[in-house]
Ligand SMILES: Nc1ncnc2c1ncn2[C@@H]1O[C@H](COP(=O)(O)OP(=O)(O)OP(=O)(O)O)[C@@H](O)[C@H]1O
């Protein structure tokens with residue numbers, strides 16, 4: 001069952017279209033990530049789901065119930081949602097347990113039930129021993145867990161998270177990310193997780209929606225976004241993809257023949273004959289020895305940096321006036337200016353007009 005449905009939804013601010021005819025469905029229980037550069041409309045989509053904004057056009061449904069559109073509007077308090085933000089918004093004078101309990105007020109729950117839910121939520125986020133502490137006695141990661149526990153205690157069908165890890169340092173971010181994954185699996189609640197960090201989005205999400213300038217560029221599982229980007233923007237934004245201008249000379253089914261720098265290559269993807277893009281990631285390219293057979297790309301090393309145990313060389317390929325950059329991993333540091341030959345092991349072709 002779809003838990004959230006956007007049907008051709010637009011939201012305008014004076015002089016600005018923040019969300020532009022966006023449609024998607026979030027199935028029940030999914031970990032759904034909204035990914036895109038700053039200003040692309042992620043928070044606006046979250047606020048539209050929450051009922052903190054009204055769409056100018058289109059329809060939004062939560063569960064089977066239309067909540068916005070066609071003159072209908074259901075307020076945030078009736079949408080059954082929890083929210084977690086970058087700033088934790090905890091009450092400094094209240095204990096951790098009281099902060100979690102605060103969200104349960106006015107819901108007609110007995111005191112015993114409230115105590116139960118607070119205990120369960122703190123358990124779930126791994127803070128059962130810290131209930132009597134106050135927020136200033138906690139680390140940033142622990143505070144973020146309290147904020148999450150406060151949402152979980154209400155047992156909402158959907159939790160909206162807006163860049164919840166942005167205030168944490170890199171190491172803690174990794175730990176908390178894994179925690180969010182565990183908590184999502186245990187709570188079986190739909191998570192809508194907003195981030196501009198592709199690693200965060202790709203690490204945990206079942207589905208990732210990539211946004212750019214208010215538009216939905218692609219909605220797919222992480223592996224597919226990485227291997228088969230639907231547009232040049234997605235290719236560049238996800239997984240450090242490099243794009244080379246190439247000529248498509250033949251295309252049949254999912255395989256395409258392209259010409260690059262006077263050499264023809266067979267690559268995956270479908271594009272009409274004419275100008276195209278070849279998307280290459282470091283894993284698609286290999287340094288080739290002089291003697292090896294097969295098609296090669298000639299290039300020159302322009303940068304080299306040590307990353308994740310390998311040297312990542314950036315290589316300029318192509319003839320003057322039509323050059324492009326490609327990354328390749330090497331066990332050795334690259335010498336700037338060094339001539340290298342590259343063999344293609346993968347790659348993905350896109351039509352040139354799909355910008
Ligand atoms: N209340 C507002 N009034 C006017 N313009 C707004 C308002 N809120 C957002 N915008 C504009 O709408 C666009 C989308 O904003 P939004 O906050 O959704 O982006 P975002 O993807 O969340 O960005 P970030 O990653 O920086 O948080 C931006 O251009 C922003 O300036």
Ligand SMILES: [Mg+2]
Pocket residue numbers: 042043044
């Ligand atoms: Mg935002």
